[in-house]
Amino acid sequence: ETGVTQTPRHLVMGMTNKKSLKCEQHLGHNAMYWYKQSAKKPLELMFVYNFKEQTENNSVPSRFSPECPNSSHLFLHLHTLQPEDSALYLCASSPGTTPEAFFGQGTRLTVV
Amino acid sequence: RKEVEQDPGPFNVPEGATVAFNCTYSNSASQSFFWYRQDCRKEPKLLMSVYSSGNEDGRFTAQLNRASQYISLLIRDSKLSDSATYLCVVNRGNTGFQKLVFGTGTRLLVSP
Numbered sequence: 056e057t058g059v060t061q062t063p064r065h066l067v068m069g070m071t072n073k074k075s076l077k078c079e080q081h082l083g084h085n086a087m088y089w090y091k092q093s094a095k096k097p098l099e100l101m102f103v104y105n106f107k108e109q110t111e112n113n114s115v116p117s118r119f120s121p122e123c124p125n126s127s128h129l130f131l132h133l134h135t136l137q138p139e140d141s142a143l144y145l146c147a148s149s150p151g152t153t154p155e156a157f158f159g160q161g162t163r164l165t166v167v
Numbered sequence: 168r169k170e171v172e173q174d175p176g177p178f179n180v181p182e183g184a185t186v187a188f189n190c191t192y193s194n195s196a197s198q199s200f201f202w203y204r205q206d207c208r209k210e211p212k213l214l215m216s217v218y219s220s221g222n223e224d225g226r227f228t229a230q231l232n233r234a235s236q237y238i239s240l241l242i243r244d245s246k247l248s249d250s251a252t253y254l255c256v257v258n259r260g261n262t263g264f265q266k267l268v269f270g271t272g273t274r275l276l277v278s279p
Contacts, residue, residue, distance in 0.1 A: 098267075154258040154260060155201070155216075156211075158210035158211050
């Protein structure tokens with residue numbers, strides 16, 4: 056059982072749809088992250104939040120919009136995506152005192 | 168050049184074999200180093216941290232050479248359950264904030 060929960064686990068959406076990915080961590084961590092994992096590519100860091108404040112946006116297109124209402128929840132709002140955005144989107148959290156990241160099980164996104 | 172480079176494999180080994188994975192990183196300011204394990208269609212999980220003095224955890228030994236910017240992982244007496252992708256990870260962040268940079272991973276297949 057993971058301390059980081061992501062929903063939905065699978066999502067198929069059209070290019071004109073708007074959807075949101077949700078992440079919740081039950082570990083009391085201060086930092087939360089969104090990563091993208093595409094086939095045959097390394098995990099790519101998208102966004103970093105520390106104490107609810109966004110501290111990093113890794114040149115992510117504006118069709119991806121993160122939201123962190125509190126230190127336990129993280130959302131990724133999606134709109135007008137492209138087929139090449141199809142990937143596994145992983146949420147992670149870390150305590151801040153150590154750099155170890157704890158990952159959720161991911162949302163497998165398919166854009167059609 | 169990728170910031171973290173790994174041989175993608177796959178490494179096909181019989182049970183009981185010893186196998187070694189290597190990784191190089193390009194950013195000399197990197198603060199800490201890890202090996203993560205990712206099973207098929209699952210999230211990455213921390214396998215072990217890597218220290219300059221070298222560290223061992225059961226059948227797994229990790230080594231770091233800061234001068235050469237080189238990290239290794241040795242697995243002795245391979246088990247079928249070791250089959251997975253092993254991700255070399257470098258942290259470019261500081262205490263309280265981490266920025267993990269992942270390699271593409273090395274796939275290991277252990278056969279009976």
